[in-house]
Amino acid sequence: MAIAQLLVEVLALGAAYALVALGFVLILNATGAVNFAQGDLVMAGGFGAVLLADRLHVSGLVLLPALLAGMAVLGVVVALAAYMPLRRRPPEAVFISTIAVGIILQNVANRLFGAEPVATPPLFGAGRVRFAGVDASVQSVAIIGVAALLIAALYTLFTHTQFGRRLRATAYDRDMAMAIGIPVDRMIAGTFAVAAALAGAAGLLLSNTFFVTPSSGSDYMIKAYIAVVIGGWGSIRGAVAGALLIAAFEVLYPSLPLLVPALLWMPSSDAVFSQTTSTIVLDVAVLLILVVRPQGLFGEAARQRP
Amino acid sequence: MQGDRRLGSPKKGLTNAHHAGGLGYLFGMAFATLVLFGGLPVAHTAEPAPDVPVLVPITGFLAAEGSSQRNGALLALQNPPAGVHPRFAVTDTGTSPEGAVNALERALSDGEVTVVVASMLGTQMLAMLPIAQAQKVPLITMSGTADITRKGNPYIFRFFPADSVVKGAQVKYAIEAHHIQKPAVIYQTTAYGQSGHAEILTALAAAGIKPVYEDALDVGVKDMRPVIAKAVASGADSLLLQLHGGPTALFLKAVAAMDVHLPIVAGSGLSQPATVALLEPAELKGVCGETGSSPISGETPAARDFLARYRDAFHTDPDGFALGQYDATMMALEAVAKGATSAEAVTKALATGSYQGVAMTYKSNGHGDMAHSAVIVCFDGTSRVPAVVRHYDFPISP
Amino acid sequence: MRRWVAHGGVALPLAVAACAYGVFVLPHASDYALRVLTVAGVYALLALGYGFIFGQAGALSLAQGTFMGVGAYVSGILAVRYGVAFDAALPVSVGLPVLLALLVAIPVLRLQTHYFALATLLIGQVVLLVATQWESVTGGANGIGGVPPLSLLGHPIEGRLPQLLLVWALVAAGAVLAWRIVSGRLGDAFALTRLHPVAARAIGIDTGSLRLAAFLLSAGFAGLAGSLYVHAIGVLSPDVLGFPVMITCLTIAVVGSRLRVAGAIAGAVVIIELPEWARFLRDDYLLAFGCILLLVVVALPGGLVETAERLLGWVGSRAVPSVMAGRVPAIFAPADEARMAGTRPAMTEGVGPFIAARAGDADLLTLVGVSRRFGGVLALDDVALTVRSGAVLGLIGPNGSGKTTLLNVVTGIFPADAGRVRLGGRDIAGRAPHAIARLGVARTFQTAALAAELSALDNVAVARGAARLGVGSALRAGRRDRAVVRGEAMALLERMGAGAYAAEAAGTLPPGIARLVEIARALATEPRLLLLDEPAAGLNETEQADLGRRLRGIAEDGVGLLVIEHNMPFLVPLADRMVCLDQGRVIAEGTPAAVQSDPRVIEAYLGTPPP
Structure with missing residues (x-):
């Protein structure tokens, strides 16, 4: 396992996580509330892609636009059902209403698709590529490309369109946005649409390699939550950085004994570098970050919201 | 494109039935629900109408296995022996003992229960056992957990070979076929994984073998490569798996991608059709696994008949759990047909009788272990249908 | 009588209904009905505890299920491996969750809403992983079977009805305790702390230790609930530490009314009995559960009990209880200036000692x-x-x-x-x-x-x-x-x-x-x-x-x-x-x-x- 190959995997996993975390942080900024169904939207995107692939028989890349559109609609539905009626209530109310949305999505998926894992189609195809001596799967490289493209598109949306500027204004200060005549409710619905589309894209990208089941959402939810916390609450760049960091930890920690062979002969190295220990170490590390640096790892820029 | 072949071809019948043929599936489910709701109308009051609640996990991490169990039971209940008119209802137990206990007591409070199709999750069985004993109702299950037939409870009947049997077969085959000396054992951190892991270690120890590498994986683990690489780095000469279906597929995919060529003998997760459907035939080349039976391999006319009927009813392929639960339910219904109409009588018939099922002959060892055979299936790299390469019949011993 | 109504809100009619149910229905109920009601009692205790941290302190803790699980594990392991009876183990099975809460509270309790939620979620995840990994002690993912039934002073409580009565007696005791704590001035202090922590500190309330008290109380109640749970179910399994238990608890609190003692009990009975009432839904039950949760959050902001109070017109008597007849000396009742004038001297006299007059113009x-x-x-x-x-x-x-x-x-x-x-x-x-x-x-x-x-x-x-x-x-x-x-x-x-x-x-x-x-x-x-x-x-x-x-x-x-x-x-x-x-x-x-x-x-x- 060459380092370069590992890094490709880190980037691929991190890029997909970043899409989930971006959706999470966009909703957080626009509404001040945690969308606990963000992971289940990833799951919904995975199953949505399976459904589309079954009907259309095309590669993942081709059905991506249709998936994004469908997920955006789902996002608006979630906003209407679980956020809009709770606008004037404390953020916990949305936390709980989105937990309910998650339960509904999981059980609808279970009803429609069954509990067995299924795979989404690959973006281009299977197989592996070699460049500059690095051997990587086509899918991993494609994930990096597509995620980068989506993030760039998001950036353009935010900086170069009227819609994006209004979204940002809404996220920055809702009351002020309302005062200067921005249709805040529509902007928030738009944010849910964008967030759900990003989650859906992540579902398509991740579920080819890792499959999707009705219960696979919760894991992504926790990853996104953690990414946003270590990246700095409300920071968009921080969310991407946090997602990459988590992916790096997830891939590299269990591989440490391979990268540093001396560790392999350490007593009970199997247990210390097992996947389960890796989860415990990550959780404890995040707890420490929360306690020591509640503003996140990346500087002061992040706004801290209660 | 490469893309849809992955999802399509050999699995085509299955996938299409499941998704594109979703309407038929839904219709089937609706029909099943309808039947379940009222129970079947009892045509002749003189003929026995046993009450057979089906209490299995349909949601949660065992949902795939539980659904197989449900389907197997339903196939038997919908096609009962002549003259028997079973009434039945499916209840989802989830994965908590509380869910199982509630489901059982609810079924018991509804009327005279004859026999219960009970969850394959060991912890749920442990919770249901005392109630079954107090109410004198037999439970027929697919749970492999060793403990459930070691409690001296006369109302438990296990129709899937116990973990000691299937894990014994897994290790025995690995030794016979691959002469393993330094296996790596990879298992799941669930009840299924931990129970199987303990039995694998016992079987290995009996042969004087000690694993060189062990790792316990959470069901959420995505990247299998570090585990595989560490196993290889530890000098393992083989990989013994005890993973659920999805993780088994992830693992085998990673092994293929890494060009690792160690012999692999997997657990029953491998033989679940949904697992196989996730993999290319090439990725399965040379991989073997244990299971109670492999209906999809169609070894006997009876198995081929079962396979056809099962596909017809559920538009998916059966696995060993489905067939085992079918046989179990049929054994109980046959007993009813022969006059054992009460729970007590069915218990006695299950405890003392012998039954030639589709998969094997079932007979209690005195503790309620009914299945004493296991098979090893292997894939040849060209098809998703495995061949049965070994039958292991274990002596019927307490 | 009116005082009762005023203080208890819907507690009184609920209590009456409960008594009637106990006398007329319970003796003829099936084992199944009794078991479900027993489990509802366990969840009522869990939710009563949760009312302190989530309701009174207003902190979204996602560790309540974890504390219950720890209580269950302690009690279950002590019972199966060491033969310690339910009641003898209580100091440990309640004490250890409280100790865990104390340890966790030191770094985590001061965190804000969403940080606190994540931190408590992660703690729950770590405890669950430890419980499934530490096979030699916890039985791993398989758990441990054969946990003996509840017992009191050496007498096992075998029947369903006695078990139910014991659990609900504890619920009643817990409810009285919770009510005494929150219905007095401490309840007002919690309200101010929850709504304006800065103002609370400005009048000398140590909001940190108030939050800590709420957190420890919630863990104690959860430990007791877990201990009862494992003896009632008879099997110890990691499921009790899982997130679904936490979601159930949260749902009970939200559906019942997070700020009402009666809410925890009503919520527990409704949510735990719901699968029974919604039997016709079968496999779609969980789907319906999600929909109901969403509906209640959206449509009934205060939960069932607060909604009932509003419908029955008791909200006024709860929000401003100070002028209820017979509660406050008549002299303090609001009145027009003319009437007040007559009483003023007495009052000024009364005020004197509150103002800490200190001599000199230092x-x-x-x-x-x-x-x-x-x-x-x-x-x-x-x-x-x-x-x-x-x-x-x-x-x-x-x-x-x-x-x-x-x-x-x-x-x-x-x-x-x-x-x-x-x-x-x-x-x-x-x-x-x-x-x-x-x-x-x-x-x-x-x-x-x-x-x-x-x-x-x-x-x-x-x-x-x-x-x-x-x-x-x-x-x-x-x-x-x-x-x-x-x-x-x-x-x-x-x-x-x-x-x-x-x-x-x-x-x-x-x-x-x-x-x-x-x-x-x-x-x-x-x-x-x-x-x-x-x-x-x-x-x-x-x-x-x-x-x-x-x-x-x-x-x-x-x-x-x-x-x-x-x-x-x-x-x-x-x-x-x-x-x-x-x-x-x-x-x-x-x-x-x-x-x-x-x-x-x-x-x-x-x-x-x-x-």
């Missing part, structure tokens, strides 16, 4: 070289000023000149970056806000920070002896204590001229009156130093004059006053001296007349000469 508060920086902005720059006992210091300055920052530095909300803050010769810089409040510093806020759902009276009453308020005192004193302080609070409201509003919910008060109530609350802490942030805003001229006289009276009792105000006609006659701040610096100090005519002040603040 320097009370002294600031020397105080600076405070926010990022690149120097909000306070080398500020020096003095407030004397029995005197009023007016603090003026344009918007953003650092007046409120100065108040925040004195009251400990922000520490000063440099300089000394001395109160009566003692350095108070760097102390916690509640500690400074306990030294005799009280304040009001630019926007009145009252607990909207409490009456004006209770908003004042909560500050009486707030510093000594704790779970122990709440249990000892109970409601009697609340009645006493309400009398004292009424006197203070009268002193500020807001007595007529005593019974009104603070959220509905006109802004000017809310300020008066806030001053009364500040006085209730018996301050030596009173800091007022724009007290006259929102009052008309007559009311301003009236307020000025009342503040003068407070100063005459020996209290030192620091008053921030833009309103010169109000401040100039009131203040003995004035200080003007501009861009964080003191630019003028002296008599009101001198400061008012200082050209620097006019330039910086007034723009034009004063009228």
Whole structure:
């Protein structure tokens, strides 16, 4: 396992996580509330892609636009059902209403698709590529490309369109946005649409390699939550950085004994570098970050919201 | 494109039935629900109408296995022996003992229960056992957990070979076929994984073998490569798996991608059709696994008949759990047909009788272990249908 | 009788219904019905505990299920491996979750909403992983079977009905305990802490230890619930530590009413019995569960119990209980000025002891070289000023000149970056806000920070002896204590001229009156130093004059006053001296007349000469 190959995997996993975390942080900024169904939207995107692939028989890349559109609609539905009626209530109310949305999505998926894992189609195809001596799967490289493209598109949306500027204004200060005549409710619905589309894209990208089941959402939810916390609450760049960091930890920690062979002969190295220990170490590390640096790892820029 | 072949071809019948043929599936489910709701109308009051609640996990991490169990039971209940008119209802137990206990007591409070199709999750069985004993109702299950037939409870009947049997077969085959000396054992951190892991270690120890590498994986683990690489780095000469279906597929995919060529003998997760459907035939080349039976391999006319009927009813392929639960339910219904109409009588018939099922002959060892055979299936790299390469019949011993 | 209704809300009809159910239905119920009701009791205890941290303290803890699981594991392992009976194990099975909560609380409890939620979620995940991995002790993912049934003093409780009765007896005891804790003044303190933590600290409430008390109580109840659960189910499995248990608990709290003791019980019965009532849904039950949760959150904001209270018209009697007949001495009942006039002497007499008159006009508060920086902005720059006992210091300055920052530095909300803050010769810089409040510093806020759902009276009453308020005192004193302080609070409201509003919910008060109530609350802490942030805003001229006289009276009792105000006609006659701040610096100090005519002040603040 060459380092370069590992890094490709880190980037691929991190890029997909970043899409989930971006959706999470966009909703957080626009509404001040945690969308606990963000992971289940990833799951919904995975199953949505399976459904589309079954009907259309095309590669993942081709059905991506249709998936994004469908997920955006789902996002608006979630906003209407679980956020809009709770606008004037404390953020916990949305936390709980989105937990309910998650339960509904999981059980609808279970009803429609069954509990067995299924795979989404690959973006281009299977197989592996070699460049500059690095051997990587086509899918991993494609994930990096597509995620980068989506993030760039998001950036353009935010900086170069009227819609994006209004979204940002809404996220920055809702009351002020309302005062200067921005249709805040529509902007928030738009944010849910964008967030759900990003989650859906992540579902398509991740579920080819890792499959999707009705219960696979919760894991992504926790990853996104953690990414946003270590990246700095409300920071968009921080969310991407946090997602990459988590992916790096997830891939590299269990591989440490391979990268540093001396560790392999350490007593009970199997247990210390097992996947389960890796989860415990990550959780404890995040707890420490929360306690020591509640503003996140990346500087002061992040706004801290209660 | 490469893309849809992955999802399509050999699995085509299955996938299409499941998704594109979703309407038929839904219709089937609706029909099943309808039947379940009222129970079947009892045509002749003189003929026995046993009450057979089906209490299995349909949601949660065992949902795939539980659904197989449900389907197997339903196939038997919908096609009962002549003259028997079973009434039945499916209840989802989830994965908590509380869910199982509630489901059982609810079924018991509804009327005279004859026999219960009970969850394959060991912890749920442990919770249901005392109630079954107090109410004198037999439970027929697919749970492999060793403990459930070691409690001296006369109302438990296990129709899937116990973990000691299937894990014994897994290790025995690995030794016979691959002469393993330094296996790596990879298992799941669930009840299924931990129970199987303990039995694998016992079987290995009996042969004087000690694993060189062990790792316990959470069901959420995505990247299998570090585990595989560490196993290889530890000098393992083989990989013994005890993973659920999805993780088994992830693992085998990673092994293929890494060009690792160690012999692999997997657990029953491998033989679940949904697992196989996730993999290319090439990725399965040379991989073997244990299971109670492999209906999809169609070894006997009876198995081929079962396979056809099962596909017809559920538009998916059966696995060993489905067939085992079918046989179990049929054994109980046959007993009813022969006059054992009460729970007590069915218990006695299950405890003392012998039954030639589709998969094997079932007979209690005195503790309620009914299945004493296991098979090893292997894939040849060209098809998703495995061949049965070994039958292991274990002596019927307490 | 009316008192009962008033205090308990829907508790009374619920209790009656429960008794009727117990007498008429239970003896004929099936084992299944009894088991479900027993499990509902277990969840009721869990939710009662959750009411402390999620309801009273308002913190979204996702570790309640974890504490229940730890209680279950401790009790189950002790029973199976060491033969320790349920009741004998209770000190450990309740104690260990509380200990875990204590350990966790040290780093985590001060975190804000969403951080706290994530932290508690991660702690639950770690505990679950440890329980599944530590196979030799916990039985791993398989758990441990054969947990014996509940027992009491060596007698196993075998039958379903006795088990149910034991569980529900504990629920009743837990409910009474919870009710005693939250229905007294501690409940008011929790309300203020939840809604305005800064204001709570400013009257001397140690909000941190209040939150801690809530967290520990919730863990204790959860431990008891877990212990009952494992003996009732008979099997120990990691499922009890899983997130679904936490979601069930959260759902119960939300559906029932998170702030009501009766809500926890009603919620538990409804949610745990729901699968039985919704049998026709079969496999779609979980889907329906999600929909119901969503529907309740959206459509019934307060949950079932609060909605029932509203429908039955009892909301008024709960929100403003102070004027219910027979609860408060008649003398304190609201009345018109004429009637009040007759009682005034007695009341003034009663007020006397609350104001900590201290002889002499010593320097009370002294600031020397105080600076405070926010990022690149120097909000306070080398500020020096003095407030004397029995005197009023007016603090003026344009918007953003650092007046409120100065108040925040004195009251400990922000520490000063440099300089000394001395109160009566003692350095108070760097102390916690509640500690400074306990030294005799009280304040009001630019926007009145009252607990909207409490009456004006209770908003004042909560500050009486707030510093000594704790779970122990709440249990000892109970409601009697609340009645006493309400009398004292009424006197203070009268002193500020807001007595007529005593019974009104603070959220509905006109802004000017809310300020008066806030001053009364500040006085209730018996301050030596009173800091007022724009007290006259929102009052008309007559009311301003009236307020000025009342503040003068407070100063005459020996209290030192620091008053921030833009309103010169109000401040100039009131203040003995004035200080003007501009861009964080003191630019003028002296008599009101001198400061008012200082050209620097006019330039910086007034723009034009004063009228």
